[in-house]
Amino acid sequence: MKRLLFNATHPEELRLAVVDGQKLLDLDIESAAFQQRKGNIYKGKVTRVEPSLEAAFIDYGTERQGFLPLKEISRIYFKNFDSRSTPIGQVKIQDVIKEGQELIVQVEKEERGSKGAALTTFISLAGRFLVLMPSNPKGGGISRRIEGEERAELREVLSQLDAPDDHALIARTACIGKSVEELQWDLDFLTNLWDRISAAATEHEAPCLIHKENNLVVRTVLDYLRSDVGEVMVDKEDVYERLRNFMEQMVPHHLDKLKLYKDETPLFTRYQVEHQIDSAFSREVQLESGGSLVFDRTEALVTIDVNSARATKGGDIEETALMTNLEAADEVARQLRLRDLGGLVVIDFIDMTPARNQREVENCINEALKHDRARVQVGRISRFGLLEMSRQRLRPSLGEASSLVCPRCSGTGSIRSVQSSALHILRIIQDEAAKENSAAVHVHLPIETASFLLNEKRLELSAMESRIGTPIVIVPSPDMDTPHYQIKRLRSEELDEVVDTPSYDISTADEDDADIITDTSKQEKPVVAPVSYAESGRARPAAAPASQIGLFVRIYRFFFGTGTKKKKKRTSQKRYSGTDRKRNTRGRSSQGQRASNQQRNKTRSNTQRTQSRSRDEDNRKQDTKPSRGKGQGRQQQDQSAKNEQRPRGRQQGGQQRNKKRGQPRNPNVAQKDTNKPENKPEVNGNVMSPEERQQQSQSREAVPQPKETVVMKSQESSSKPETSNTAIPAPVKKPESSSSESSLRQVETRPKAEAPPSDNS
Numbered sequence: 232m233k234r235l236l237f238n239a240t241h242p243e244e245l246r247l248a249v250v251d252g253q254k255l256l257d258l259d260i261e262s263a264a265f266q267q268r269k270g271n272i273y274k275g276k277v278t279r280v281e282p283s284l285e286a287a288f289i290d291y292g293t294e295r296q297g298f299l300p301l302k303e304i305s306r307i308y309f310k311n312f313d314s315r316s317t318p319i320g321q322v323k324i325q326d327v328i329k330e331g332q333e334l335i336v337q338v339e340k341e342e343r344g345s346k347g348a349a350l351t352t353f354i355s356l357a358g359r360f361l362v363l364m365p366s367n368p369k370g371g372g373i374s375r376r377i378e379g380e381e382r383a384e385l386r387e388v389l390s391q392l393d394a395p396d397d398h399a400l401i402a403r404t405a406c407i408g409k410s411v412e413e414l415q416w417d418l419d420f421l422t423n424l425w426d427r428i429s430a431a432a433t434e435h436e437a438p439c440l441i442h443k444e445n446n447l448v449v450r451t452v453l454d455y456l457r458s459d460v461g462e463v464m465v466d467k468e469d470v471y472e473r474l475r476n477f478m479e480q481m482v483p484h485h486l487d488k489l490k491l492y493k494d495e496t497p498l499f500t501r502y503q504v505e506h507q508i509d510s511a512f513s514r515e516v517q518l519e520s521g522g523s524l525v526f527d528r529t530e531a532l533v534t535i536d537v538n539s540a541r542a543t544k545g546g547d548i549e550e551t552a553l554m555t556n557l558e559a560a561d562e563v564a565r566q567l568r569l570r571d572l573g574g575l576v577v578i579d580f581i582d583m584t585p586a587r588n589q590r591e592v593e594n595c596i597n598e599a600l601k602h603d604r605a606r607v608q609v610g611r612i613s614r615f616g617l618l619e620m621s622r623q624r625l626r627p628s629l630g631e632a633s634s635l636v637c638p639r640c641s642g643t644g645s646i647r648s649v650q651s652s653a654l655h656i657l658r659i660i661q662d663e664a665a666k667e668n669s670a671a672v673h674v675h676l677p678i679e680t681a682s683f684l685l686n687e688k689r690l691e692l693s694a695m696e697s698r699i700g701t702p703i704v705i706v707p708s709p710d711m712d713t714p715h716y717q718i719k720r721l722r723s724e725e726l727d728e729v730v731d732t733p734s735y736d737i738s739t740a741d742e743d744d745a746d747i748i749t750d751t752s753k754q755e756k757p758v759v760a761p762v763s764y765a766e767s768g769r770a771r772p773a774a775a776p777a778s779q780i781g782l783f784v785r786i787y788r789f790f791f792g793t794g795t796k797k798k799k800k801r802t803s804q805k806r807y808s809g810t811d812r813k814r815n816t817r818g819r820s821s822q823g824q825r826a827s828n829q830q831r832n833k834t835r836s837n838t839q840r841t842q843s844r845s846r847d848e849d850n851r852k853q854d855t856k857p858s859r860g861k862g863q864g865r866q867q868q869d870q871s872a873k874n875e876q877r878p879r880g881r882q883q884g885g886q887q888r889n890k891k892r893g894q895p896r897n898p899n900v901a902q903k904d905t906n907k908p909e910n911k912p913e914v915n916g917n918v919m920s921p922e923e924r925q926q927q928s929q930s931r932e933a934v935p936q937p938k939e940t941v942v943m944k945s946q947e948s949s950s951k952p953e954t955s956n957t958a959i960p961a962p963v964k965k966p967e968s969s970s971s972e973s974s975l976r977q978v979e980t981r982p983k984a985e986a987p988p989s990d991n992s
Contacts, residue, residue, distance in 0.1 A: 232461035235451060237474070238499050239467035245447050248504050249455060255507040256602070257455070258569045258629070261447040265632045268293075268338045270444030271757070272354060272428060276437040277332045282325045288347075289336055292438035295347040299336065303351040305366045308334055333437045335366075335428075341627050344530065354428075355401075356421050359453055359481055360414055362401035363421040371399035374406075375606075381407050392418055398425075405457070443757040448474050452481055454604065460485075466492040511569040511629055518562060520544050522555040526566070528630065532575035535563055539581055549588065552581040556592045564599035573605070573624030582616045593618070639712050652714045653683040657691065663720045664701040670726040671702045673737055675717040681707035704734050 233256075238246040243264065249257035275291035287304075289297040301324045309327040340349035353367040364370050373382055373389075385402050391411050394400055406414065428442050435441070445453065448470065456463070456478075463485075465471040471491045478486050492498050499505050510516050516524040521541035527534045537559040544554055563578060583589055589612045596618070600607045605623040612618045626632075636642040647655070656676065664672050676684070684692065684705060696703055711717075 233459055234502070235455055235460055235463045236498055236502060236504065237451075237463070237465040237467070237470055238497075239465065239470040240497070245470070246499075246508075247447055247451055247455070248499065248502075248508075250502055250504060253503045255504055255569065256565065258508060258511065259447060259450070260629070260633065262632060265627070267341070267444065267626060267632075268348060269341050269626060270338060271440060272335065272337050272442040274432050274435060274437045274439050274441055275334055275336050275350070277328060277330050277334065280325050280328055280330060282323065285324050287324060287328050289334065289350055290438050291336060291350070292440060293342075293348075295342055297336065297338070297348045297350040298346075299334075299350045299352070303339070303349075303353065304328065304334075305352040307366065308332070308352060335432050335441070340624060343631070354425075356424055357403075357453065358417045358421045360403055360406045360409055360417045361421065362403060363418070363425060364399040364401065365395075365397070365425050368397050368399050371401055373402045374404050376404050377402070377407065388414065394418060395422065398422070440757045448477060452477055456482060456485055460488065463489045464492045464498060465489070466498040508569075511566065512633070516562065516566060518542070518555070518558050520555055520558050522559060524559060524562060524566065526570070526572075528572075528628075532577055533572050535576065535578045537578065537580050549584065552583050553588045553591070556580045556583065556588075557595050560592055560596040561599045564596060564603065567600075567622060568603055570629045571624075571626055572628050573622050576620045576622060578618045578620070580612065580616050580618060639715075647714045649679045649683055649713055652716075653680045653688065656680065656716050656718070657684060657688060659718055660703060661695055661699075663718055664695065664699045664703060666720065668722050669701050669720050670723045671704065671721045673704045673706065673719045673721065675706050675708045675711065675719075675737075677711040677713050677715065678707045678709060680713060680716065681705055704737065706734055706737055 233249065233251050236248040236250060238248070243262065245261045247259040247261075248255055273291035275289040275297065277287050278290045278296060279288045281287065284300075286298055286300040289299050291297050301322070304324075304327075309322070310329060310332070334352055335354065336350040336352055337354050338348050339351045342348045353370065354365055356363045356365075373385055377385060385406055388406075388409075388411055389400060389402060392400070392415055400418070424442075431441050451463075451474070463474070465474060468491065471489070475486070475489055478489060494501065497505075499508070514526055516526070518524065521539075521543065523538045523540045525536040525538065527536075537556060539551060539555050542551055542555045544551065559578075559580065566572075567576070580592060583592070593609070593611060597609055600609065603622075605625050607623070608621045610619040637644075640646050646652075656674070660672055660674060663669065692703060692705075
């Protein structure tokens with residue numbers, strides 16, 4: 232029974248394995264480090280038209296420009312072209328395509344080596360049953376895998392579909408046995424997707440990514456899920472939910488095959504898949520008969536060598552060769568799918584003399600390649616025992632997507648020996664030292680190569696320096712490996728800069744020109760979302776600003792104190808200056824600032840009215856008191872003079888008690904020292920009399936105390952943004968007496984940044 236196994240235990244890599252029993256048939260890996268562009272749709276701009284190549288180079292938003300040949304350009308982009316006067320075969324690209332022209336292109340082949348991506352304007356959108364080609368009305372058809380009566384029946388079903396006249400359709404093998412309603416649903420889905428792509432292309436400027444190819448979850452449902460698949464097993468719950476949601480929309484009749492794997496044994500280990508995946512990464516693959524396959528990839532093609540090795544199952548040499556080749560043919564077809572090798576492939580089979588044995592091997596490999604989703608063209612075994620074939624590149628090969636070129640050998644697989652590399656470098660040193668205006672030669676070498684030159688070739692170096700007259704400095708570098716080296720020729724003006732530098736401090740050119748390396752493989756964001764089901768993430772609330780003490784709370788503490796618990800809380804509060812407060816509130820909206828200012832003004836006005844009312848009541852009570860003696864009046868005058876000499880600060884609520892009756896309040900009175908004990912107040916060093924203490928307590932009782940609920944609301948509001956609704960006490964009606972207005976102007980305190988209040992306020 233066939234199974235689709237999803238391994239998603241690591242978020243950096245999502246793996247899909249198609250197994251039959253415990254035999255791995257196909258492998259698909261989606262890595263977060265490798266960005267696949269094949270199938271993506273871009274809006275590009277023509278940067279250069281090359282008549283010699285009959286192609287144009289397109290800037291579609293990547294570092295390398297794409298290659299667009301003339302045969303891949305749709306006629307809808309031709310400018311000043313008359314098909315009646317000029318046959319299509321005689322069209323020149325410079326006559327119909329101009330620089331700066333914008334096109335909608337699709338990546339047909341990925342970038343490989345020094346070659347850019349191959350592009351096409353014939354867009355194709357793959358669905359569950361159909362492939363829509365909106366830019367190629369004459370390119371429709373039926374899959375080559377469908378033959379006989381099924382092909383005729385499918386052609387009749389396609390004729391009943393309501394398809395646009397300027398669009399072409401390709402029927403996939405999944406169309407067999409489907410009704411007209413199912414195919415029409417798939418067609419409407421693709422048509423709607425193309426309309427969104429066209430609308431996005433008109434709204435955005437080139438270059439930009441319009442549509443991204445489907446991810447592995449969607450590709451699994453579209454390409455791998457067939458009626459012969461018995462189970463779909465996933466070992467991660469979030470991937471299971473994504474796959475389930477998409478299957479409910481696309482293939483609800485296959486939903487019972489989906490299962491969540493919860494066993495402690497890894498999913499791939501249970502079905503013995505891991506060691507088979509390892510063989511896909513190795514250069515040599517062992518056969519059950521004792522033979523082996525050796526894979527080598529070059530720039531032009533992929534070579535596969537079949538070796539008999541320890542194979543001894545046959546009765547004679549011909550039978551052994553035939554049995555090994557038959558086993559190799561079946562394994563080659565499987566390895567091509569696992570490694571996803573594309574392009575030209577050359578297989579070197581073991582030599583077989585009888586022609587019937589060669590035909591049998593050819594039939595065997597053709598039969599094994601029928602299960603391949605890619606298009607494969609197979610030749611015949613030549614007289615040299617070679618079989619040539621061509622395989623379609625569906626995606627980058629496993630080696631290209633999961634491996635890097637060796638930084639030491641540059642992908643060649645071999646390096647020069649230490650002796651050969653040292654002699655080669657010695658010849659280059661001689662050429663550089665003999666050049667005109669050479670003041671010195673600095674050579675950075677690996678330790679092994681430098682040791683060989685400084686010991687075995689010491690006499691040759693000394694003779695070279697004395698003969699040419701150019702100093703040679705050899706610096707062993709532990710960071711270098713054979714065959715790497717670096718030779719720098721210094722002129723006279725450059726030598727003055729390093730003449731006093733020791734040889735062990737001479738840096739290489741790489742260290743001098745070192746730049747910060749950043750990750751350039753950023754994921755592109757398409758304008759039109761791919762064909763996938765994804766739940767929108769929940770929006771996270773913004774972080775609340777730092778809590779600050781509100782104005783009302785500060786005024787309340789100013790008059791009545793905070794108590795033991797509140798003092799501890801107050802000392803933990805962070806005090807901000809005016810500049811810091813502006814910096815903290817810089818990101819708020821203008822509407823929030825206006826609301827905060829209005830609220831602050833209301834609170835300040837209410838506080839001023841409360842203070843004015845308390846002072847008026849205090850003055851009225853003082854009018855009813857009898858006049859004091861000379862000693863007490865003298866002490867009160869001394870205290871008033873002392874308060875006038877103090878620096879201006881925050882005014883305390885108990886300052887009214889030291890004022891003479893009818894005397895105007897001094898606005899520059901300093902704050903009361905709250906650190907002194909309240910039970911021993913002093914005036915000019917003398918302890919207050921009992922009458923003064925009684926007057927002080929009466930003045931405190933005259934101040935109206937707000938309710939506790941109002942204070943709690945103010946404390947709660949101090950930890951919220953200033954734009955929140957803060958509980959404000961009901962405004963107190965302002966007294967109409969002129970004396971209260973004068974007292975209000977004297978008590979009111981404002982920040983230094985604000986102008987002093989006018990008398991008309």
